[in-house]
Amino acid sequence: MRTYEGDFDARDLRVAVVVSRFNETISKRLLDGAIDSLLRHGASEDNLSVTWVPGAYELPLAADRVASSGTVDAVVCLGAVIRGETAHFEYVAGGAASGIAEVTLRTGVPVTFGVLTTESSEQAEDRAGGKMGNKGAEAALAAVEMANLLAALPKPDQPI
Numbered sequence: 001m002r003t004y005e006g007d008f009d010a011r012d013l014r015v016a017v018v019v020s021r022f023n024e025t026i027s028k029r030l031l032d033g034a035i036d037s038l039l040r041h042g043a044s045e046d047n048l049s050v051t052w053v054p055g056a057y058e059l060p061l062a063a064d065r066v067a068s069s070g071t072v073d074a075v076v077c078l079g080a081v082i083r084g085e086t087a088h089f090e091y092v093a094g095g096a097a098s099g100i101a102e103v104t105l106r107t108g109v110p111v112t113f114g115v116l117t118t119e120s121s122e123q124a125e126d127r128a129g130g131k132m133g134n135k136g137a138e139a140a141l142a143a144v145e146m147a148n149l150l151a152a153l154p155k156p157d158q159p160i
Contacts, residue, residue, distance in 0.1 A: 006149030011042035013073045013147050015049075015140070016066040020079030020115070022055035029128035030078040030114055030136030037137035041144060056081050056115050057092050060099025067109035073151075074143035075109060078136050080116040080124045093117045110146035114139025 015038055019031050031050065038048060049072075053062045056079040063075045077100050083089040096115050104111040114136050118124045126132040 006145035023080040026080040033134030033136035034140035037140045056096040067107040074147040075111040078114040112139040112143045
Protein backbone atom coordinates (compact mmCIF):
# COMPACT_ATOMS: atom_id res chain seq x y z
CA MET A 1 0.00 0.00 0.00
CA ARG A 2 1.27 3.45 -0.91
CA THR A 3 0.71 6.39 1.38
CA TYR A 4 1.05 9.97 0.22
CA GLU A 5 1.64 12.84 2.60
CA GLY A 6 2.90 16.37 2.33
CA ASP A 7 5.44 17.87 4.68
CA PHE A 8 6.15 21.33 6.04
CA ASP A 9 9.42 21.96 4.17
CA ALA A 10 9.00 25.34 2.47
CA ARG A 11 12.61 25.66 1.25
CA ASP A 12 11.93 25.34 -2.45
CA LEU A 13 8.38 26.66 -2.55
CA ARG A 14 7.14 29.90 -4.06
CA VAL A 15 4.23 31.10 -1.94
CA ALA A 16 1.94 34.08 -2.51
CA VAL A 17 -0.09 35.56 0.31
CA VAL A 18 -3.21 37.52 -0.62
CA VAL A 19 -4.52 39.69 2.23
CA SER A 20 -7.70 41.65 2.79
CA ARG A 21 -7.17 45.26 3.88
CA PHE A 22 -10.61 45.43 5.54
CA ASN A 23 -10.16 44.77 9.28
CA GLU A 24 -6.50 45.50 8.59
CA THR A 25 -5.39 45.29 12.22
CA ILE A 26 -6.48 41.65 12.29
CA SER A 27 -5.29 40.93 8.73
CA LYS A 28 -1.84 42.30 9.49
CA ARG A 29 -1.53 39.96 12.49
CA LEU A 30 -2.60 37.01 10.32
CA LEU A 31 -0.04 38.04 7.70
CA ASP A 32 2.72 38.32 10.31
CA GLY A 33 1.87 34.81 11.53
CA ALA A 34 1.87 33.40 8.00
CA ILE A 35 5.19 34.97 7.03
CA ASP A 36 6.82 33.95 10.31
CA SER A 37 5.61 30.37 9.86
CA LEU A 38 6.82 30.19 6.26
CA LEU A 39 10.26 31.53 7.16
CA ARG A 40 10.58 29.17 10.14
CA HIS A 41 9.85 26.28 7.77
CA GLY A 42 12.61 27.25 5.38
CA ALA A 43 10.98 29.60 2.90
CA SER A 44 13.16 32.25 1.33
CA GLU A 45 11.90 35.85 1.41
CA ASP A 46 12.77 35.97 -2.29
CA ASN A 47 10.16 33.25 -2.91
CA LEU A 48 7.37 35.02 -1.01
CA SER A 49 5.01 37.72 -2.24
CA VAL A 50 2.21 39.66 -0.57
CA THR A 51 -0.76 41.12 -2.43
CA TRP A 52 -3.27 43.39 -0.68
CA VAL A 53 -6.92 43.57 -1.78
CA PRO A 54 -9.71 45.83 -0.48
CA GLY A 55 -11.74 43.15 1.30
CA ALA A 56 -12.35 39.43 1.73
CA TYR A 57 -14.77 39.36 -1.20
CA GLU A 58 -11.92 40.37 -3.52
CA LEU A 59 -9.57 37.61 -2.35
CA PRO A 60 -10.66 35.01 -4.95
CA LEU A 61 -10.00 37.24 -7.96
CA ALA A 62 -6.47 38.15 -6.86
CA ALA A 63 -5.80 34.56 -5.79
CA ASP A 64 -6.95 33.36 -9.21
CA ARG A 65 -4.63 35.76 -11.01
CA VAL A 66 -1.65 34.73 -8.88
CA ALA A 67 -2.41 31.00 -9.00
CA SER A 68 -2.93 31.11 -12.78
CA SER A 69 0.37 32.91 -13.37
CA GLY A 70 2.43 29.73 -13.09
CA THR A 71 4.84 31.52 -10.77
CA VAL A 72 3.72 30.08 -7.41
CA ASP A 73 3.35 26.69 -5.79
CA ALA A 74 0.68 27.81 -3.32
CA VAL A 75 -1.47 30.78 -2.35
CA VAL A 76 -2.54 31.72 1.18
CA CYS A 77 -5.66 33.90 1.50
CA LEU A 78 -6.01 35.91 4.71
CA GLY A 79 -8.64 38.23 6.11
CA ALA A 80 -11.32 38.73 8.70
CA VAL A 81 -15.07 38.98 8.26
CA ILE A 82 -16.74 40.00 11.52
CA ARG A 83 -20.51 39.64 11.85
CA GLY A 84 -22.44 42.89 11.98
CA GLU A 85 -26.12 43.71 12.18
CA THR A 86 -26.98 42.85 8.56
CA ALA A 87 -26.79 39.86 6.21
CA HIS A 88 -23.67 41.35 4.58
CA PHE A 89 -21.51 38.97 6.65
CA GLU A 90 -23.02 35.90 4.97
CA TYR A 91 -22.53 37.25 1.47
CA VAL A 92 -18.93 38.30 2.01
CA ALA A 93 -17.84 35.21 3.95
CA GLY A 94 -19.69 32.82 1.64
CA GLY A 95 -18.43 34.50 -1.51
CA ALA A 96 -14.86 34.45 -0.27
CA ALA A 97 -15.05 30.79 0.76
CA SER A 98 -16.69 29.51 -2.41
CA GLY A 99 -14.50 31.67 -4.64
CA ILE A 100 -11.29 30.49 -3.02
CA ALA A 101 -12.40 26.85 -3.29
CA GLU A 102 -13.20 27.38 -6.97
CA VAL A 103 -9.76 28.86 -7.64
CA THR A 104 -7.91 25.93 -6.10
CA LEU A 105 -9.99 23.36 -7.98
CA ARG A 106 -9.78 25.19 -11.31
CA THR A 107 -6.06 25.96 -11.20
CA GLY A 108 -4.78 22.90 -9.36
CA VAL A 109 -2.74 25.22 -7.13
CA PRO A 110 -3.34 24.92 -3.39
CA VAL A 111 -5.16 28.05 -2.22
CA THR A 112 -5.80 27.99 1.51
CA PHE A 113 -8.58 29.73 3.41
CA GLY A 114 -7.15 31.78 6.27
CA VAL A 115 -10.17 34.05 6.49
CA LEU A 116 -11.59 34.44 9.96
CA THR A 117 -15.39 34.43 10.11
CA THR A 118 -16.19 35.51 13.63
CA GLU A 119 -19.04 36.86 15.71
CA SER A 120 -16.95 39.61 17.30
CA SER A 121 -13.70 41.53 17.11
CA GLU A 122 -12.59 39.76 20.28
CA GLN A 123 -12.98 36.36 18.61
CA ALA A 124 -10.98 37.61 15.64
CA GLU A 125 -8.19 38.90 17.90
CA ASP A 126 -8.10 35.54 19.70
CA ARG A 127 -7.51 33.80 16.35
CA ALA A 128 -4.97 36.30 15.03
CA GLY A 129 -2.22 35.58 17.52
CA GLY A 130 -4.28 35.52 20.70
CA LYS A 131 -5.33 32.64 22.91
CA MET A 132 -6.61 30.58 19.95
CA GLY A 133 -3.30 30.78 18.06
CA ASN A 134 -2.72 32.38 14.69
CA LYS A 135 -4.89 31.08 11.88
CA GLY A 136 -2.65 32.85 9.35
CA ALA A 137 0.23 30.62 10.42
CA GLU A 138 -2.03 27.57 10.16
CA ALA A 139 -3.19 28.54 6.65
CA ALA A 140 0.42 29.01 5.56
CA LEU A 141 1.41 25.57 6.83
CA ALA A 142 -1.61 24.01 5.11
CA ALA A 143 -0.48 25.62 1.84
CA VAL A 144 3.04 24.24 2.25
CA GLU A 145 1.77 20.77 3.11
CA MET A 146 -0.61 20.71 0.13
CA ALA A 147 2.02 21.99 -2.31
CA ASN A 148 4.39 19.25 -1.19
CA LEU A 149 1.64 16.63 -1.29
CA LEU A 150 0.68 17.56 -4.85
CA ALA A 151 4.33 17.36 -5.88
CA ALA A 152 4.51 13.83 -4.41
CA LEU A 153 1.27 12.54 -5.94
CA PRO A 154 1.30 10.90 -9.36
CA LYS A 155 0.40 13.25 -12.19
CA PRO A 156 -3.04 12.81 -13.78
CA ASP A 157 -1.64 10.69 -16.62
CA GLN A 158 0.36 8.39 -14.30
CA PRO A 159 -0.99 5.35 -12.46
CA ILE A 160 -1.30 5.52 -8.70
